[in-house]
Amino acid sequence: MTTADLFLQQAINGLSLGAMYSLLALGFTLVYGIMELINFSHFNVFMVGSFVAMVTLQMFGLSGQDTILTGLPLVGVMLVAFLASMTLCGAIGVAIERFLLRPLRAVKGPAAMITTIGVSYVLFNAVLLSIGADSKNFPNPLPPLTFAIGGAVLRLREILIWIISLVLMGGLTYFVQFTRLGKAMRATAQDPEAARMMGVEVDRVVMTAFFVGSALAGASGMIFGLYYNLSKVDIGFAAGLRAFTAAVLGGIGNVPGAMVGGVLIGLIEALSGQVVGTAWTDVIIFGILVLVLVFKPVGLMGRVAPNKS
Amino acid sequence: MLTRRSAFKAAAGIAATATFGVTQGAYAADMVVKVGINLSYTGADSESATRVANGGILAFEEANKYKEVKGVTFEPVKLDDGTATAGQYDPAQAATNARKMVSDKGYIAALGPQMSGAGKAMSPILSAGNLATITPSSTNPDITDPKFAAQYRPNGKAIYFRTVATDAYQGPNMANYMADVLKVKSVFVLDDSGAYGVGIADSFQAQAEKKGIKVLGRDRLDPKAVDYATILTKIKSMNPDALYYGGVGQAGVKLAKQAYEIIPNVIKAGGDGMQSADLLKGAGFPAVEGWYATVASPHVTDDPKTKDFSDRYFARFNLRPDDYTVTCYTGARVIIEAVKMLVNAGKPVNRDTVRDAIQATKISNTLQGPVEFDENGDLKNKVISVFQIKKDTTKPLDDPDAQYKYVGVAPMA
Numbered sequence: 001m002t003t004a005d006l007f008l009q010q011a012i013n014g015l016s017l018g019a020m021y022s023l024l025a026l027g028f029t030l031v032y033g034i035m036e037l038i039n040f041s042h043f044n045v046f047m048v049g050s051f052v053a054m055v056t057l058q059m060f061g062l063s064g065q066d067t068i069l070t071g072l073p074l075v076g077v078m079l080v081a082f083l084a085s086m087t088l089c090g091a092i093g094v095a096i097e098r099f100l101l102r103p104l105r106a107v108k109g110p111a112a113m114i115t116t117i118g119v120s121y122v123l124f125n126a127v128l129l130s131i132g133a134d135s136k137n138f139p140n141p142l143p144p145l146t147f148a149i150g151g152a153v154l155r156l157r158e159i160l161i162w163i164i165s166l167v168l169m170g171g172l173t174y175f176v177q178f179t180r181l182g183k184a185m186r187a188t189a190q191d192p193e194a195a196r197m198m199g200v201e202v203d204r205v206v207m208t209a210f211f212v213g214s215a216l217a218g219a220s221g222m223i224f225g226l227y228y229n230l231s232k233v234d235i236g237f238a239a240g241l242r243a244f245t246a247a248v249l250g251g252i253g254n255v256p257g258a259m260v261g262g263v264l265i266g267l268i269e270a271l272s273g274q275v276v277g278t279a280w281t282d283v284i285i286f287g288i289l290v291l292v293l294v295f296k297p298v299g300l301m302g303r304v305a306p307n308k309s
Numbered sequence: 310m311l312t313r314r315s316a317f318k319a320a321a322g323i324a325a326t327a328t329f330g331v332t333q334g335a336y337a338a339d340m341v342v343k344v345g346i347n348l349s350y351t352g353a354d355s356e357s358a359t360r361v362a363n364g365g366i367l368a369f370e371e372a373n374k375y376k377e378v379k380g381v382t383f384e385p386v387k388l389d390d391g392t393a394t395a396g397q398y399d400p401a402q403a404a405t406n407a408r409k410m411v412s413d414k415g416y417i418a419a420l421g422p423q424m425s426g427a428g429k430a431m432s433p434i435l436s437a438g439n440l441a442t443i444t445p446s447s448t449n450p451d452i453t454d455p456k457f458a459a460q461y462r463p464n465g466k467a468i469y470f471r472t473v474a475t476d477a478y479q480g481p482n483m484a485n486y487m488a489d490v491l492k493v494k495s496v497f498v499l500d501d502s503g504a505y506g507v508g509i510a511d512s513f514q515a516q517a518e519k520k521g522i523k524v525l526g527r528d529r530l531d532p533k534a535v536d537y538a539t540i541l542t543k544i545k546s547m548n549p550d551a552l553y554y555g556g557v558g559q560a561g562v563k564l565a566k567q568a569y570e571i572i573p574n575v576i577k578a579g580g581d582g583m584q585s586a587d588l589l590k591g592a593g594f595p596a597v598e599g600w601y602a603t604v605a606s607p608h609v610t611d612d613p614k615t616k617d618f619s620d621r622y623f624a625r626f627n628l629r630p631d632d633y634t635v636t637c638y639t640g641a642r643v644i645i646e647a648v649k650m651l652v653n654a655g656k657p658v659n660r661d662t663v664r665d666a667i668q669a670t671k672i673s674n675t676l677q678g679p680v681e682f683d684e685n686g687d688l689k690n691k692v693i694s695v696f697q698i699k700k701d702t703t704k705p706l707d708d709p710d711a712q713y714k715y716v717g718v719a720p721m722a
Contacts, residue, residue, distance in 0.1 A: 135563070
């Protein structure tokens with residue numbers, strides 16, 4: 001492996017991580033953009049998504065990495081698993097918003113944020129009690145196809161993850177930019193009061209943000225399982241913290257910012273592991289975050305909102 | 310009204326009476342002595358913890374059943390040092406358990422802990438209470454090393470006994486095995502940043518260098534992180550003959566999974582932290598195929614001498630014992646013999662006398678061979694066994710007994 005190959009390989013690793021972080025970061029950013037609330041339950045909605053996908057795949061009789069599917073069955077199984085984890089996670093997100101956060105919306109102070117931390121632990125412990133604390137073998141029906149680019153190896157799994165992430169992010173961008181509901185979301189983010197006066201149904205907008213963000217976390221959870229062939233009750237904390245960092249790095253509340261932030265964090269993680277050592281990865285990631293915030297407090301792509309004074 | 314909890318208690322009481330009714334009824338005046346079995350029942354090592362604990366439980370149940378020690382009933386008590394938050398052993402919980410045992414005079418000795426990180430937290434507390442524990446599997450050498458006596462046994466006397474060898478042998482002997490048997494020329498060393506992992510990786514690395522194996526690098530895994538592709542890609546670019554991982558299952562499962570994809574042809578080895586059902590379950594085949602793991606005790610579960618024990622164990626728990634089940638059973642036997650010796654000599658049975666009796670143990674014919682401790686609590690007879698994972702489709706794929714093949718004894722350093 002030449003140095004160039006090595007860095008290419010690490011870039012491939014980093015992009016895959018980044019795709020996962022980006023999807024997860026979007027959930028933080030959507031909710032924050034509209035409610036100025038950091039939703040910590042997002043960490044474990046992601047984890048639940050990974051287990052929903054695992055159980056769905058197992059219902060098709062898949063276990064471990066021994067059963068390989070191709071063609072239509074593969075596409076079908078993957079679609080069903082993605083839909084299942086996205087729908088269920090979206091529903092959990094909506095339930096959290098409707099029953100736990102909406103009653104608190106008028107309450108000033110950190111009550112809502114603390115509630116999300118509580119929900120996060122409830123989800124964590126519910127899964128812990130029902131599934132256990134050990135690592136679970138995540139079924140992976142993808143054929144082990146690999147492509148060589150020089151000395152670097154690109155696996156089918158990585159290509160698939162990139163494509164899925166791009167499709168989801170493209171869809172979200174379209175949704176936010178061009179649909180009625182998306183425009184309503186942006187309007188609410190800019191100024192909820194004015195939006196309400198213009199006839200925007202704020203409740204519906206908030207609920208949509210939770211649904212979309214949580215559904216993306218579900219997709220991200222499934223991607224996690226496919227990528228590592230493993231799921232575990234504590235995966236939410238490590239991945240969630242990185243994703244949250246990505247959202248802040250990109251400028252929290254800013255949709256393209258979350259995508260860029262996620263990819264950047266993924267690349268930084270891979271390259272710092274290569275150049276410095278994995279023991280230092282967290283130090284480097286959070287060091288960069290602190291530096292960015294010192295010089296550009298709104299994040300890389302964030303703008304100071306005109307009405308949020 | 311019968312609440313759910315009291316109903317449960319009542320049911321448990323009935324079950325207990327059904328099992329122990331005869332002995333407890335007939336010997337109501339028996340002195341009941343408690344023995345803590347502190348292992349990591351929650352988290353990544355739960356499977357092995359149960360398997361190990363059952364070894365001790367069997368020994369005490371049999372001693373009670375056959376009234377081996379006159380007038381004494383042993384009561385094994387499980388204490389869990391694993392927590393859900395840690396996902397594995399938690400030193401803080403281990404310390405809490407140690408305090409709990411020390412503060413209750415009913416405890417005369419203990420078995421455990423399973424993990425060295427827990428042992429480091431427990432040892433000073435047990436020392437202050439002069440409560441002896443016998444660990445079936447924690448192998449970090451520092452805990453019994455006289456160099457660190459001020460830290461781990463401030464009271465002076467040894468209270469941390471082992472029925473296993475230490476990583477001072479496990480790591481280096483595996484380095485010898487790599488150099489002499491596997492003809493490895495270069496290696497990359499990883500650890501999982503835990504007490505056990507760092508210790509075993511350090512001692513492996515030192516001996517590997519001494520044997521002329523080129524150590525291409527050393528890095529540390531965060532057991533809570535999920536992505537090790539970065540470090541594995543770096544290792545791939547260095548093209549080593551072998552990878553040595555010092556650590557337990559939490560990082561080990563993820564490492565095995567990802568290593569299989571990135572460096573499939575590199576020889577991979579670990580210590581006893583990689584000898585578990587959790588690895589087979591979490592990482593699974595084909596990822597775990599070919600991994601080497603060592604065990605700091607002689608391999609006896611295939612030995613015809615232990616067949617009777619294995620059968621009794623299976624009949625009671627419907628599980629196969631592993632080698633650390635045997636070391637835990639031996640530890641329990643040491644405690645039983647110590648108490649028996651005291652009772653027969655008419656001496657009082659308390660934690661001070663039991664500690665001294667354990668220290669003086671001399672049993673020549675346990676399942677794992679002769680058992681004697683040196684003045685630090687270390688086992689005098691040290692053997693490191695090497696295993697390799699080879700898929701056996703005729704047996705359950707997550708049964709360590711079937712999937713780890715014994716390949717020999719690692720040469721002494």
